[in-house]
Amino acid sequence: MLFTTPDFFCSSTSMLFSLFRKPTVFLSEKPRVSSWVNRRTRSSRLCTASLITSPDSFEVGRLIGSYGFMNVTSYSGFQSGADLEYSSGDLGQLRVQDVGEGSVKIRCISTNTSMHMDTNKQKMLYEGRIAQGPFKGTPVIFKVYPGQRAAGIEADMMAANELNAHAFLQSSSEGICKNLLLLLGGFETKTGEQWLAFRDDGKYSAADFAKLTSEKILRARSLKEKSWNPFEQEQAFKRRTYFVIRLFQGAMSGLAYMHNNERLHQSLGPASVVLNTIVERDAAYLVPRLRDLAFSVDIRFSYLEEGPSTFLEDLWRRASSAGALTPMERRAFGIADDIYEAGLLFAYLAFVPFCEAGIMDSLSVQRLLESTFKLDLMATREYCLADDRLLEAVKFLDLGDGAGWELLQAMLNPDFQKRPIAEAVVNHRFMTANVF
Structure with a gap:
């Protein structure tokens, strides 16, 4: 009431x-x-x-x-x-x-x-x-x-x-x-x-979609409900792939808009992307929207030259550690920092919705990429190929002759100056591929 x-x-x-x-x-x-x-x-x-x-x-x-x-x-x-x-x-x-x-x-x-x-x-x-x-x-x-x-x-x-x-x-x-x-x-x-x-443009987030999808996979496998029909299995994979690509492309379009208007998000992740639907068959109507701008940073040069502020202090400390000292270099670092976060979001969406619940989560994906393989994506792929539980995720990133791994490697490049801008991510060949 x-x-x-x-x-x-x-x-x-x-x-x-x-x-x-x-x-x-x-x-x-x-x-x-x-x-x-x-x-x-x-x-x-x-x-x-x-x-x-x-x-x-x-x-x-x-x-x-x-x-x-x-x-x-x-x-x-x-x-x-x-x-x-x-x-x-x-x-x-x-x-x-x-x-x-x-x-x-x-x-x-x-x-x-x-x-x-x-x-x-x-x-x-x-x-x-x-x-x-x-x-x-x-x-x-x-x-x-x-x-x-x-x-x-x-x-x-x-x-x-x-x-x-x-x-x-x-x-x-x-x-x-x-x-x-x-x-x-x-x-x-x-x-x-x-x-x-x-x-009210939706009460579910990308994290909710991934959680519900992975639980659905676990439930189907525990009950041995996997379809015997290879065609149906392939269609289900394509539907999920199309949904995830549209989800991430929409999120990156929102981030590109923010960057073009001199704003950083600085808190980007699966919980900060709102979805109007989580039904994979309705992917054509999916409109992802970014939220959670409490840590957003204004990167207009007039603001960058004013000195430290509450929401800039940690960012500029990390920028200085990376050698970004001038306002222009700091601005470039901030944009690249958002892209790195978006890369971790992409990795999350590539693994969690394609694995059964309990196999991967945001923390384990990040550990795998950053700690275990030091952002070497080809080594990560070889490791995942040896684990049957991760094969669907590998298949997803293998689309377009490995275009997913290529994009992920670019977004997570240790050198912030070599990461792509958000618009380049939106228009990457992996994002524009014809899934069906």
């Missing part, structure tokens, strides 16, 4: 609300945008939504999940000669060496993700809908950041950064990208929680 939010009020002293008080973002794919970023308007052939800035504009429904961020204290990109150690558990979208549980956990909606944590420190996800105006009834998903009392100033900073990143990207002269989740507005409660409202 949905309930209204009459007890939510905004504090004029809140850093985040100081942004929310100004016109925010709207509903249609190509709206007329009037934002605090550039305060300009654009006409559109599509109808536009009224401003949504008040809690009274929304109704809140059921809680559908929660998750938390981790503090990344060191970089786990390939380091020659290093023995990488990892914390226990599935790290999902994070690539880390030394990981500690962060002080901010955000309440978010994800139907298959529910972590048991102290509710005062979680990010929660709620269903909801618009309660007023011409778009009344439109479904939304709320991401809720805990207030300062529960999580300190860090929570407000992350919420404000995510809000600002979406607003900036949605006010681009290029129009709104279909591969980014659409922010509709937000508000603050009396207890200081920051609520961000996104259009």
Whole structure:
């Protein structure tokens, strides 16, 4: 049952609300945008939504999940000669060496993700809908950041950064990208929680798809349900291949849009890609969308020259270690850093959905590539060929005469200057191959 939010009020002293008080973002794919970023308007052939800035504009429904961020204290990109150690558990979208549980956990909606944590420190996800105006009834998903009392100033900073990143990207002269989740507005409660409202474009993530698919493979093999018909087996493989390629291509299109608009994602992984369907037969209608921009970084040169900031400090430390010292070199390193994360996402999608549950996860894939084989993809392939449980993953990456391995090797190149840009990944021959 949905309930209204009459007890939510905004504090004029809140850093985040100081942004929310100004016109925010709207509903249609190509709206007329009037934002605090550039305060300009654009006409559109599509109808536009009224401003949504008040809690009274929304109704809140059921809680559908929660998750938390981790503090990344060191970089786990390939380091020659290093023995990488990892914390226990599935790290999902994070690539880390030394990981500690962060002080901010955000309440978010994800139907298959529910972590048991102290509710005062979680990010929660709620269903909801618009309660007023011409778009009344439109479904939304709320991401809720805990207030300062529960999580300190860090929570407000992350919420404000995510809000600002979406607003900036949605006010681009290029129009709104279909591969980014659409922010509709937000508000603050009396207890200081920051609520961000996104259009409901799907409750599943790439991580959910991979998990459900691998479990399906395990269930079929345990029950000996594997089809006796070789043609049907091949068609099932092709459907999965087509779905995964479209998923990754959509995610990279969203990342290319961000980079073209001077923004880094900096938290890219299977949990940060939202899907409108996880049915492989519906791959033609699949629209992946990037979310989780709390760590997004502005890489316009005017910002790079201002000096260190909360969200740039660790990135620039790693850039300096790689020899990137000037603003231009740092910008190039930041883009390449996102590509490396995207490469780990690609590896995850190449292995986990094609293996039965329990064989591979994000951590084991990363260990295999970085620690065991030091990013030597041909050696990785030879190893996987010797394991019958990994043959489908090898078959996937072998498509196009090994084009998948070629792309993965390029994205994970130890030399950041040799990694491709996002647009080159989108247009790589592996991504544009005719699967059927």
